[in-house]
Amino acid sequence: MGRSNVGKSSLINALVRQRVARTSGAPGKTRLANVYLVTRGAAAPFYLLDLPGYGYARAPRRSGRVAVETGGAASPEDARRASQAEFEAIVRVVFERRPAGLLLVDARHPGLASDRAAWQWVGASAERAAVIATKIDKLGRGERIRALRELESVFETSVLPVSAVTGEGLDQLWKLIDQLKTSG
Numbered sequence: 001m002g003r004s005n006v007g008k009s010s011l012i013n014a015l016v017r018q019r020v021a022r023t024s025g026a027p028g029k030t031r032l033a034n035v036y037l038v039t040r041g042a043a044a045p046f047y048l049l050d051l052p053g054y055g056y057a058r059a060p061r062r063s064g065r066v067a068v069e070t071g072g073a074a075s076p077e078d079a080r081r082a083s084q085a086e087f088e089a090i091v092r093v094v095f096e097r098r099p100a101g102l103l104l105v106d107a108r109h110p111g112l113a114s115d116r117a118a119w120q121w122v123g124a125s126a127e128r129a130a131v132i133a134t135k136i137d138k139l140g141r142g143e144r145i146r147a148l149r150e151l152e153s154v155f156e157t158s159v160l161p162v163s164a165v166t167g168e169g170l171d172q173l174w175k176l177i178d179q180l181k182t183s184g
């Protein structure tokens with residue numbers, strides 16, 4: 001899970017080396033909560049839930065799946081409230097199942113209020129959770145050290161830097177996913 005535009009679809013595609021998740025050029029357009037069954041080598045298969053990005057969008061419900069789209073609300077404020085309520089409803093249902101959680105945050109924007117709120121959700125409900133810093137390729141060496149230090153202090157846990165563009169961190173992310181799957 002993560003904010004709209006954090007790079008979640010790109011990361012999923014990079015991880016599985018296929019275009020399964022649709023990347024969003026413009027944030028806030030129609031977006032589904034996707035479920036993938038991931039089978040990888042001899043490892044046990046698992047379900048990967050790609051939750052709608054928070055920060056935009058509202059979510060009317062459609063036959064069995066959750067569609068999230070903008071527009072149709074009386075005002076931007078209504079849309080924001082509806083979006084938040086729908087997002088929390090989805091998160092509640094998902095986390096009742098006690099899954100492992102990965103929170104994606106943009107390496108360039110450490111400590112956003114919405115990300116901190118999301119971490120409380122994940123931390124409050126998920127047995128096992130980790131924070132991933134996306135788009136790390138966009139930072140120079142000094143910036144990168146500063147950003148990771150700040151992220152680790154905000155979230156009080158180690159943060160794994162990744163890039164869907166260069167592939168950095170993807171092997172470590174698979175290892176982390178394997179650990180989260182089997183612990184707890």
Ligand code: GDP
Nearest residue numbers: 004005006007008009010023024135163164165
């Ligand atoms: P989502 O809304 O979280 O699914 O985000 P997307 O995967 O659609 O990515 C949003 C934007 O960030 C797109 O323009 C991507 O090309 C860009 N992006 C995503 N991941 C990376 C990354 O690792 N590095 C860089 N430089 N850009 C990225």
